[in-house]
Amino acid sequence: MxxxxxxxxxxxxxxxxxxxxxxxxxxxxxxxxxxxxxxxxxxxxxxxxxxxxxxxxxxxxxxxxxxxLPGERNALYEFLQDMERSGGWPYIPRPRLRSLLKTLEISPERPRQ
The missing domain is CATH 1.10.287 (Helix Hairpins)
Known part of the structure; x- marks a missing residue:
């Protein structure tokens, strides 16, 4: 724990x-x-x-x-990236989190970095 x-x-x-x-x-x-x-x-x-x-x-x-969770797409994307960097959320396996991030990256409203 x-x-x-x-x-x-x-x-x-x-x-x-x-x-x-x-x-x-x-x-x-x-x-x-x-x-x-x-x-x-x-x-x-x-x-x-x-x-x-x-x-x-x-x-x-x-x-x-x-x-x-942030309601705005860019804020949600940033939060998910932070989750990935800090080890993910319990019961959300890292590959699943990465897949979600990938989906957000390739969508038409892709956040700018």
Missing amino acids: TNHPGPSSPCRSNTASGPTADRRLQVLRDTVQALVADRRGDRVGLLELLRELERFHRQIEQGPFREA
Whole structure:
């Protein structure tokens, strides 16, 4: 769970950053790590934890994250490029992200660099 954007990552939030948000994310990471440790060797318990984390992921990705995506094509393209450079978004494999970037590059409204 330690693979997350660092302070200088282009995909790091500008609105939710700061010591309080960082502490809250660290508490979340620590809590998940403790839950994993509590369930070590318990495949049913670990599966339950994975399913719950996946539900949270879907709720965030399909709701607040999509709502926060730039509506303007050039801004979306730049954001996707930043995602690619910083390691992609969880559950969006890099090849799929690259394919999306390629599609945006070859469209008639291609962003200028």
